[in-house]
Amino acid sequence: MMEFVDIAGLVEGASKGEGMGNQFLAHIRNASVVLHVLRCFDDEDVVHIKGGVDPLRDREIVDTELLLADMESVQRRLEKMKKKRHAEKEKEYRCMEEILTHLEKGEALRSFSFPEDLVWMQRDFFSAKPVLYICNVSENMTDYERAHVQDLKKQLGDTERVLELAGKLEADIAALNDAEERSLFLKEMRIQEPGLNKLIREAYGLLGLGTFFTAGVNETRAWSFTQGSWALDAADLIHSDFKKGFICADVYHYEDLMEHPSEKELKAAGKIRREGKEYLVRDGDIIFFRWNL
Known part of the structure; x- marks a missing residue:
């Protein structure tokens, strides 16, 4: 399950405890991904x-405060390590020095290359967390808003993710509890899908997650998996017996199902594949596991 947490706004000086700085940073520390909403309307x-x-x-204020908090943390740890210098910690110490140099250049640790055996250190730093910048625009985006969005994308370049979202419109959509009413509203507004769906997909991507489906007579279910997982790993998510007795997996993709909306048509079109335990599961796969114990 993916949980979204709404965190109080950040002010300049938060890294020093200004405003709700300490509380804000505590929430950020526990997050896997940061969704930074930027007002463009x-x-x-x-x-x-x-x-x-x-x-x-607004982006610079938050990013700078996270950078400063990381710098302070690194400086404290370096001071502590200097007092008790051990040979087995030398590589970690050198890495800390390189991290500090990187931060002093104003670079977030998302762009720092951690050594493979020290990659665990990423979790200790705010600026190492993946970020999705969300441009909060109006329902009918104006040229004024579009210019703000383009300026942000230009400043961030290709290394960061940006999503445009009409916050007020999304709130109206979310308030419609009746599925039929919501569908009619989306049709009237000429919206293919709620922006929340796009947000979830982007967050999944930053977390390195995907979704596969299992479908039976009585139930269809979605399963989250880590990108790069084999079919055997996916089977284990459902039940350990599926992994132990794994024989093979019949696989097709939801896009194939949209084009051929029945198992008979899928088979006729050659879209159902039989895969082994080392098949790399794709986002959107529909899988039927064959197993026996």
Whole structure:
């Protein structure tokens, strides 16, 4: 299960405890991915704490505070390691020095190459966490908003992920509890799917997760898996007996099902494949496991 946590806003000086800084940083520390919502819409009825809309400034404030918090953490750890220098910790110490140099250049640790045997250190740093920047735009995005989004994408380059989302519209969609009513609303607004679906997919991607499906007579179920998993790993997610008695897996993709909406048609089109235990599971696969104990 993926849990979203709404964290209080961050102000300059949070790394030193200003505002709700310490509480904010504690929440961030427990997160696997940071979703940073940036206001790009202009509405005089919605006051901005800084007095005007500037997503580049807002991004820099948060990213800088996370960077400063990491620098302070590294400096403290280096001081402690200097007092008790051990040969077995020398590589870790050198890595810490390189991390500090990287941070002092204003670079987030997402772009730092951790040694393979020290990759566990990533979890200790705020700026090493993957980030999805969410541009909060209006229902009908204006040229003003579009310019803000383009400026942000230009500044971030190809190394960071950016998603445009109309927050107010998404709130209206989420408030519709009736599935038929929601579907009608989306059709009227000419929206193929809620933006929340796109957000979940992006978050899944940053977490390195995917989804495969199992389908039976009485139940169809979605399973989250780590990208790069074999069919044997996927079988184990369902039940350890599936892994122990694994024979093979019949696999087809949901896109094939959209084109050939029955098992008979899928077979006729040659879309159902028989795969072994080392088959790399794809996001969107539909799998029938054959096993015996």
